[in-house]
Amino acid sequence: MWGYIFKRLVQGIITVWFIATATFFAMHSVPGDPLLNDRAVTPQMRANLEAKYGLDKPVLTQYFVYLGNLSRGDFGISFTQENRQVNDIIRQHFPVSAILGVLAVVFAAAGGVLFGALTALYRNRLPDYIIMFLVILGISVPSFVLAALSQLALVNLNSLFATNILPVAGWGTIRHMLVPALVLGLGTMAYLTRLMRSSMLEIINSDYVRTARAKGVPPARIFARHQLRNAILPVVTVLGPAIAAITTGGFVVELVFAIPGLGRYFVEAVQQLDYTVIMGTTVFYGAFLVFMVIVVDVIYGFIDPKVRLE
Amino acid sequence: MSTTGIESNAMAGKVSSTRSAGRQLALYGGYGVAAIVALMYLLSLAAGSAGGGGSSGLAIDAQNNSITIALSGEPPQMDHTRQVDSLSGTVQEHVLEGLLTYDYSDNLVPGVAYRWEMRDDGATFWLRDNARWSDGEPVTAHDFVFAWRKLVDPDSGSLYSFVAYPIKNAEAVNNGDLPVESLGVRAVDDATLEVEFERPTPYFEKLMAFNTFFPIREDFFNSTNGRYASDADQLLYNGPYVISSWVHGSSMRWEKNPYYWNDEKGFIDVINVGYMTQDVNARLNLFKDGQIVETQLLAPMLTNAMEQRWQIDRFMEGTLFFLEFNHREDRVTRNYHLRKALQLAQDPVEFVYKALKEPSYLPGVSLFPGWIKGVNGLFRQEYPPIKHQINVAKAKEHLALAIQELGLEEIPPIILLVDDSPVGNLTGEYYQAVYRKNLGLDIRIDKQIFKQRLEKMTLGDFDIVAAGWGPDYDDALTYGDLFASWNLNNRGLYSNPEFDQNVRIGQSSMDQQKRMDAFAEIQRIIYEDVVIIPAYERGLSFVVDSRLKNFKRRSIGAPVVFNYAYIDDAEL
Numbered sequence: 001m002w003g004y005i006f007k008r009l010v011q012g013i014i015t016v017w018f019i020a021t022a023t024f025f026a027m028h029s030v031p032g033d034p035l036l037n038d039r040a041v042t043p044q045m046r047a048n049l050e051a052k053y054g055l056d057k058p059v060l061t062q063y064f065v066y067l068g069n070l071s072r073g074d075f076g077i078s079f080t081q082e083n084r085q086v087n088d089i090i091r092q093h094f095p096v097s098a099i100l101g102v103l104a105v106v107f108a109a110a111g112g113v114l115f116g117a118l119t120a121l122y123r124n125r126l127p128d129y130i131i132m133f134l135v136i137l138g139i140s141v142p143s144f145v146l147a148a149l150s151q152l153a154l155v156n157l158n159s160l161f162a163t164n165i166l167p168v169a170g171w172g173t174i175r176h177m178l179v180p181a182l183v184l185g186l187g188t189m190a191y192l193t194r195l196m197r198s199s200m201l202e203i204i205n206s207d208y209v210r211t212a213r214a215k216g217v218p219p220a221r222i223f224a225r226h227q228l229r230n231a232i233l234p235v236v237t238v239l240g241p242a243i244a245a246i247t248t249g250g251f252v253v254e255l256v257f258a259i260p261g262l263g264r265y266f267v268e269a270v271q272q273l274d275y276t277v278i279m280g281t282t283v284f285y286g287a288f289l290v291f292m293v294i295v296v297d298v299i300y301g302f303i304d305p306k307v308r309l310e
Numbered sequence: 311m312s313t314t315g316i317e318s319n320a321m322a323g324k325v326s327s328t329r330s331a332g333r334q335l336a337l338y339g340g341y342g343v344a345a346i347v348a349l350m351y352l353l354s355l356a357a358g359s360a361g362g363g364g365s366s367g368l369a370i371d372a373q374n375n376s377i378t379i380a381l382s383g384e385p386p387q388m389d390h391t392r393q394v395d396s397l398s399g400t401v402q403e404h405v406l407e408g409l410l411t412y413d414y415s416d417n418l419v420p421g422v423a424y425r426w427e428m429r430d431d432g433a434t435f436w437l438r439d440n441a442r443w444s445d446g447e448p449v450t451a452h453d454f455v456f457a458w459r460k461l462v463d464p465d466s467g468s469l470y471s472f473v474a475y476p477i478k479n480a481e482a483v484n485n486g487d488l489p490v491e492s493l494g495v496r497a498v499d500d501a502t503l504e505v506e507f508e509r510p511t512p513y514f515e516k517l518m519a520f521n522t523f524f525p526i527r528e529d530f531f532n533s534t535n536g537r538y539a540s541d542a543d544q545l546l547y548n549g550p551y552v553i554s555s556w557v558h559g560s561s562m563r564w565e566k567n568p569y570y571w572n573d574e575k576g577f578i579d580v581i582n583v584g585y586m587t588q589d590v591n592a593r594l595n596l597f598k599d600g601q602i603v604e605t606q607l608l609a610p611m612l613t614n615a616m617e618q619r620w621q622i623d624r625f626m627e628g629t630l631f632f633l634e635f636n637h638r639e640d641r642v643t644r645n646y647h648l649r650k651a652l653q654l655a656q657d658p659v660e661f662v663y664k665a666l667k668e669p670s671y672l673p674g675v676s677l678f679p680g681w682i683k684g685v686n687g688l689f690r691q692e693y694p695p696i697k698h699q700i701n702v703a704k705a706k707e708h709l710a711l712a713i714q715e716l717g718l719e720e721i722p723p724i725i726l727l728v729d730d731s732p733v734g735n736l737t738g739e740y741y742q743a744v745y746r747k748n749l750g751l752d753i754r755i756d757k758q759i760f761k762q763r764l765e766k767m768t769l770g771d772f773d774i775v776a777a778g779w780g781p782d783y784d785d786a787l788t789y790g791d792l793f794a795s796w797n798l799n800n801r802g803l804y805s806n807p808e809f810d811q812n813v814r815i816g817q818s819s820m821d822q823q824k825r826m827d828a829f830a831e832i833q834r835i836i837y838e839d840v841v842i843i844p845a846y847e848r849g850l851s852f853v854v855d856s857r858l859k860n861f862k863r864r865s866i867g868a869p870v871v872f873n874y875a876y877i878d879d880a881e882l
Contacts, residue, residue, distance in 0.1 A: 036765055106349060258586060
């Protein structure tokens with residue numbers, strides 16, 4: 001077990017190194033100049049700026065300097081917010097994304113399992129049709145539409161009751177989080193519902209369920225012990241990457257609801273060619289994703305005794 | 311039908327099993343909800359410690375004399391000697407003050423200096439003794455010397471150091487040729503600041519009201535260990551407000567500065583920056599919900615805003631957008647007749663009102679936007695620009711001449727460099743269509759993201775570029791010198807001795823009438839020699855809560871100013 005975890009961690013570090021290297025060279029080959037601004041600068045000042053960010057050295061030297069800093073956990077200073085360390089940006093904004101992401105994943109997982117089980121139980125009956133219609137909506141409507149519409153709905157709701165039922169935007173209390181988390185988690189919830197439905201259906205018709213029924217096991221027990229527990233496995237499998245995707249993919253939701261998460265920096269840095277922030281956020285998110293996948297693999301061993309970790 | 315009975319039995323069994331399974335599911339659902347509620351409680355505790363702002367409350371709180379506003383993002387650079395963006399400028403305008411300042415009606419009035427004197431070779435400022443920093447210490451002349459030296463210090467890498475070049479030796483210091491101590495500014499004593507000029511600078515006093523020339527106190531700067539202006543407690547304030555809290559990317563709180571000297575500024579006790587988002591729709595929703603006092607309106611929002619009977623205002627934000635030609639040797643756009651043909655075949659009025667469809671924009675008519683001041687009144691009223699008329703027949707004549715002069719069979723495809731943005735797309739499409747229709751020219755659109763458009767402009771990799779220019783200070787020269795042959799921002803490398811000569815008059819003549827005559831000449835050359843084609847002046851529509859009075863927008867410096875605003879609750 002411990003040997004397995006150690007092996008996975010080493011693999012993970014190699015993966016992160018690969019992500020860092022690929023991002024570094026991809027970023028430097030993107031056309032455009034990070035130091036250029038609206039106002040032209042003299043060659044002297046340009047040289048000063050290059051020296052400040054170490055851009056005056058050959059790319060390969062920059063790469064090794066970067067790897068050295070990375071191994072010490074130092075991402076450097078931002079190009080666009082010159083007073084801020086990239087480490088500080090991640091430290092201040094990632095918890096916000098993570099909190100929102102956790103709530104969104106909980107919504108998604110709870111809703112996905114619940115609705116998936118429901119649709120399987122009521123297959124080809126009205127609840128199934130209604131839920132599956134909503135699922136298709138949830139998968140196909142992009143989050144920026146959903147975010148904007150739900151925000152508008154909040155405005156109308158508040159004005160209808162002439163009181164502040166839920167805040168329209170902002171961050172700070174649980175009331176600020178509910179709607180953004182729901183919007184953020186809805187796509188994943190829809191996806192999980194479908195996954196849960198198909199794996200439930202497969203199991204309902206399996207041999208051991210028929211045997212249990214023939215033995216006279218109470219239906220509630222069959223459902224809980226034999227069906228739900230087995231059907232939930234594929235959901236757990238995709239949950240790891242889903243957590244990483246939700247906590248990192250909140251750019252639109254963060255923008256619309258004015259939430260100070262890391263997603264904004266992740267996207268805006270690329271638009272503004274902010275080298276250090278691009279590298280910092282990408283490597284950080286990459287490491288996070290790798291870590292989540294490892295965690296899920298370990299958890300898998302506990303849920304499913306058939307999986308032996310070696 | 312022998313199977314019917316079996317099937318109905320099976321159905322009955324299935325229904326009952328479904329029901330009990332459903333009950334089990336409901337039980338799990340109940341546990342799940344309980345768990346989620348518990349989790350949400352924990353998360354809300356965590357959120358309080360991670361970036362929790364406390365953006366509750368209303369747009370206007372008359373009882374506590376406070377308002378809530380939204381900014382379009384996190385202010386990226388609060389160190390004013392290195393700041394280039396208007397967002398940081400907005401915050402600085404409320405928490406810092408320069409030697410001079412503008413009043414509500416845009417008159418230059420005393421700030422930290424109560425009296426000043428302008429000469430050909432320099433200026434003297436006498437500082438008031440009741441101007442204080444937010445820790446109670448007096449603001450002295452040394453604080454200005456320190457900040458300005460930092461501004462031109464090549465190690466600071468300040469992009470705005472060029473506005474200080476009128477000060478003696480500033481350019482040489484900035485290029486690293488002279489030590490910073492040789493900058494022509496000196497504190498005679500704590501209350502007297504003496505400035506030497508490189509050349510006569512008639513507009514110098516107007517510079518003194520802008521962020522770039524605000525003071526920094528040396529001992530405080532050194533105590534921040536290179537983290538100056540990175541957080542609320544890493545800044546010292548001498549303006550009407552202090553930043554009492556700053557949660558990055560989320561919120562800010564500006565409270566009245568108890569040490570501020572001027573009781574004509576800062577009538578509202580607390581200004582909450584409750585939200586930071588660049589999403590205009592989100593800000594509009596916040597305004598509708600009564601959470602913020604003011605917001606911008608985009609063209610599609612105007613109909614709805616009018617239905618709500620909001621008081622909508624329009625404001626020219628100061629920036630001019632234009633087609634800039636590449637005047638390099640190897641470019642066809644160097645040819646005068648081609649440029650003239652391109653000028654005569656288009657119409658900015660049509661472009662703004664039919665293509666952009668933005669009612670708050672104005673069609674471009676001159677290099678100098680409408681709000682620029684002249685000798686006594688507005689520059690464009692004193693010196694009306696040449697009236698542009700679209701004339702396709704004449705354009706075709708010029709095109710024929712151009713083909714002849716260039717010795718070509720036909721004009722090769724012309725590359726039009728534009729931003730990859732909604733307005734950039736419309737700009738590209740309009741000119742492409744209009745030149746194909748009127749002149750049969752093939753315009754190739756080169757769409758690039760902002761930073762890369764700048765790189766291509768700097769390298770001269772274009773024939774025509776859709777570019778823009780915003781003002782740096784309140785004088786016609788901020789536009790007038792843009793196409794001087796030595797200006798680094800003249801990216802099409804236009805060069806004309808007559809033009810340059812007029813720029814020099816505009817820079818250094820102490821006679822305001824003579825200067826404006828020179829700018830009028832520049833305005834004429836821009837049109838007649840087709841240096842650029844003005845496209846539009848950018849404006850914006852906005853709405854302000856009717857209970858807030860004296861809210862101010864400005865074309866230069868901070869675009870939104872709450873320093874003179876007060877709450878008038880009487881209407882309720």
